Amino acid sequence: MKKAITLYLILLLFGCHTDTTSKNNTITSKTTKTETTTYKKLDVNGVTIAYREAGNPDKPTIVLLHGFPSSSHQYRKVLNTLSNDFHLIAPDYPGFGNSDFPLSTDYDYTFDNIATTIDTFLELKGLQSYAIMIQDYGAPIGFRIATAHPEKITAIINQNGNAYKAGLGDAWADTRLLWANRTKTTEDALLPAFTLQGLKWQYTHGTRNSENVNPDTWHLDYLRLSRPNAHKVNIDLFYDYQNNIKLYPEWQQYLRDNQPPLLIVWGKNDAFFPESGAEAFKKDVKKIDYNIYNTGHFALEEDGEAIIEKIRSFMKGLNK
Known part of the structure; x- marks a missing residue:
């Protein structure tokens, strides 16, 4: 009896006590194993861009473009879950995340310039073909890159990334006042967005x-x-956002002309970019994988599992 118990404990220690458990262990290993995310930096014209990278570069690439007030950190679930199937790169913009935060006297904090920096970053990485995932600020940056290099864009994955006036929600009211008349009063009205409570609201509203x-x-x-x-730089970007709206017709023309494969995974309760912004893409893109979720601005936080599986099936279906 003692010998039998000893043998059982040895088998248990080495993970082979029964055939059934061994099979279960194998299944678990296959479903949870991921490629390690690495945390790297690259000099782009004197500005150090931090980025997260995961997966095999020989597989299809997805460039993950973050929003405000976040960083590549917002894509941690995507990186951890999809790295076995895709090559993933998530840069932090200048002034965001772990990238350099140069003074505004040394770096022009506009969407034009940030897009130029990220475009150069992608060129330095040697990427000639990639999908983009866009959210919030990721949309004006991503669409600038797409219109400059339509031949490089294999697909667009859009999680609350706006390109239509119809998609601008009520939360833009104070920013519109800033656009109309930039004064200390209109700037100060936006300062609550930088408080801990204001930031929490952006993640949890809806x-x-x-x-x-x-x-x-x-x-x-x-x-x-x-x-x-940090407040000054971000208010500069709030003010510059009006120039994105001026480019909406150009981005819409890009969509009509190129018909990129488009996946919509949109949080419908977003106060900044409500569902009307998602609907608007139907005017210009003939075929859309259209998915709306009952959540807010950062839809990946609450519905990450469902959205990530949509991304997987969408991307794998591109070459079928």
Whole structure:
């Protein structure tokens, strides 16, 4: 009896105590194994761009373009889950995440210039063909790159990335006042967006349950937005956002002319970019994989699992 118990314990230790459990272990290993995400940096014309990279570069590439007030951190679930099937690159813009935060006297914080920096970053990485995933600020940056290099874009994955006036929600009211007349008063009206409570609201507004959102997200953003000059730089970007709207017709023409494969994975309760922004793409793109979720601005936080599986099936279907 003692020998039998000893043998059982040895088998248990080496993970082969029964055939059934061995099979289950194999299945678990296959479903949870991912390629390691690495955290790298690259000099782009004197500005160090931090980025996360995962997966095999020989596989189809997806460039993940983040929004405000976040960084590549917002794509952590995508990187962890899809890295076995795709090559993933998620850069932090200048002034965001772990990238350099140059003074505004040394770097022009406009969407034109940030897009130029990220475009150069992608060229330095040697990427000639890639899909883009866009969210919030990722849309004006991604569409600038797409219109400059339509031949490089294999697909667009759009999670609340706007390109239509119809998609601008009520949360833009104070920013519109800034566009009309930039004064200390109109600038100060936007400062609550940088508070801990204001950042939390951006992540949790419109969610089914705010407890589904990791609070590390807005606390991390708060630390970065508490750096010297961070408020000024971001108000400059708020003011410059009006120039994105002027480019909407150009981006819409790009969509009509090129008909890129388009996946919509949109949080419908977004106060900045409501579902009307997603609907508007139907005017210009003939075929859309269209998916709306009952959540807010950062849809990946609450519905990441469902969205990521949509991305997987969409991307794998491109070459069929």
